[in-house]
Amino acid sequence: MITDDITARLTDVRSRVAAAAERAGRSPSGITLVAVSKTFPDDHIRAAKQAGQLDFGESRPQALDARLEADPPLGVRWHFVGRLQRNKVDLVRGRATLIHSVDRMSLATAIAEPSAAEGRVQRVLIQVNISDDPAKGGFSPEETHHAVAAVREMPGISVQGLMTIPALDADPDQAFSRMRSLRDDLRRNFPEVLHLSMGMSADFESAIRNGATLIRVGTALFGPREE
Ligand SMILES: *Cc1c(COP(=O)(O)O)cnc(C)c1O
DSSP, rough: HHHHHHHHHHHHHHHHHHHHHHHHOOEEEEEEEEEEETTTHHHHHHHHHTTOOOOEEESHHHHHHHHHHHHOOOOEEEEOOOOOGGGGGGGGGTTEEEOOOOOHHHHHHHHHHHHHHTOOOOOEEEEEEETTTTTSSSSSSHHHHHHHHHHHHTTEEEEEEEEOOTTTTSSSSHHHHHHHHHHHHHHHOOOOOOEOOOOOTTHHHHHHHHSSSEESSSHHOOOOOOO
């Protein structure tokens, strides 16, 4: 039952991704669908995995930890997309393939220092508060160049790109287009700043049109959340 529903939704989202990519003259292979599984039980993740979904996202450190403790193991790749407190870094660091939400310098340091001490490199994105939303974390567009320049100098951390969540009342197309310009500018100096994590269930097609390489989709795959 759940398996059929999730398989059908996954097929639908994938075809919308492919269509949006084609309209933008892009290859769908350049867009990674991150299935944001927060609040849903593990069987939803197993169902999506069975339908070929490999990348999943969680927004709370404890939830990520619980997924990694699942028995039998879920055997999927994890992204961390939420607010991260410094005292919870060890639940995420070295366990998520990519931390999308480095939203302040003190967090970058808290990730980089222990990673470097272990001889690891944690891949991260720098979160940008593109619509200057007081409810959201992230560097302002003006601060972003400096933030990327500083974080990429830290051993133990590698800046792979930018992430954003536009304000609810912002025009997503405009926000995503500004993010693309910001990434393009940065990339001239820092070629590894490649990724753009943007677009959720309501706006991933607009994000793809504006160059998203990672889209974070929950509701459209798993149904409405009871939060
Ligand atoms: C929950 C969440 C998503 C997914 O949102 P949907 O609207 O359910 O697709 C994406 N990104 C972040 C950071 C989230 O917390």
